[in-house]
Amino acid sequence: MTEHYDLIVRNATIIDGTRAPRFHGEIGVRGDRIVKIGALDKATADIEVDASGMIAAPGFIDAHTHDDRMLLSNPDMAPKVSQGVTTVVTGNCGISLAHSPANGASTPPLDLLDGSGDWFRFPSFRAYREELAARPAAINATCLVGHTTFRVATMDRLDRAATSAEMAKMRAMAQESLASGAIGVSTGTAYPPAACAPTEEIIEICRPLTEFNGLYVTHMRNEDDQVTESIEETCLIGRTLAVPIVISHHKTVGTKNHGRSVETLKQIAGLMKKQPMGLDCYPYIASSTVLRYDRLEQSSRIIITWSKPHPEFSGVDLDEVAKRLKMTQAEAVEKIKPAGAIYFMLDEKDVQRILAFEETMIGSDGLPHDTKPHPRLWGTFPRVLGHYSRELKLFPLETAVYKMTGLTAGKFGLKDRGVLKAGAYADITLFNADTVMDAADFVHSTLPARGIGTVVVNGAIVWRDGKTTGARPGRVLLREA
């Protein structure tokens, strides 16, 4: 009897996500799982995908996103599937849609998810998760909840530490979220609404992480002059709660701190011997977030990504905005806020050093609702594969794939994801190793990447021939570490 599958990927060069060397093979899928990898030339299938000349890899996992709302508002997830991403980690930097603040939702940086505040309508994480389950997206999500969201939802003013009553409320929010399937809590103490939260406040709110073995994920309090102190604070929180930590978008900001990744990576490598931790990085020398006056002197160039009162400045350099408004740059910042910006403030050597560090995962930190977004939203993964691995030879392709699949699934506890093997979920990305490359840049920032072939999520094809297919097989993934 001939074996029959729902889907077979034929003639592939397989990079399995474990860093093992590539091999030739075929992948047989039934339902949402890979059933067999090997020679399937005698088997038949409902759908056959020819991968001649292509690499078949596990679908990429975006370790750091702000896709909480895009999953619902743009469920085809084109910026991500077009790069071969099949799972996103949401709720980063202290920012999540749930527990939605009754008012104050447009407080920066929460406005990165939605300036109008309309999407902040989830009274609990369970409500958010239920809506995602009822209206699934094309790709999987695994969700963090944000400390800054909790603060805005709980406190009358944010320029102080939380009282013990407020901490109890926020702890209950964390408890409800983790019990309902959130995989951890994120903080963004670098941002004003959470900057006044002392270490103790974070520990008290994050207490439920211990019981659930949840993750503590952080956009650290400081990524410039006090970056090493911030790493210590992060690790202290992880040790106190006995949970794994993830340092988000690791970088050393500002000319003065260029080169300091030598020091921070040594520090991180040392701490990793004592406690479970991970870190992620995006492959660009420019960062992006809300427009902030204090970033001015650390940046060699600033590009506006959106502005509520002055949408016409999206994509324009702050330099030019100031000239047109006949103001200083500082005055212009005040005039066009609320707004977002791209900041050129990192050193290429640091970016490469951090990317190449063994334990560094790839995370885009893309901002899907910006008018003229940082190109990392559409380009991160192909850029690592094409520019950093193929062109600069920073690491072999097997390592590049591992940093966006197996490593990430391990750190976030996503069972049977991030690897191609019999029994794993059928999240599969085909790409051409010779041509894969980001196309989005700082001028044309929303161009789909080149060289990505068919993309499969839970056994269903979501991207083919350069287009989304309309399939919505995405699920909310739990942490099963």
Ligand code: ZN
């Ligand atoms: Zn951040």
Ligand code: CU
């Ligand atoms: Cu972020």
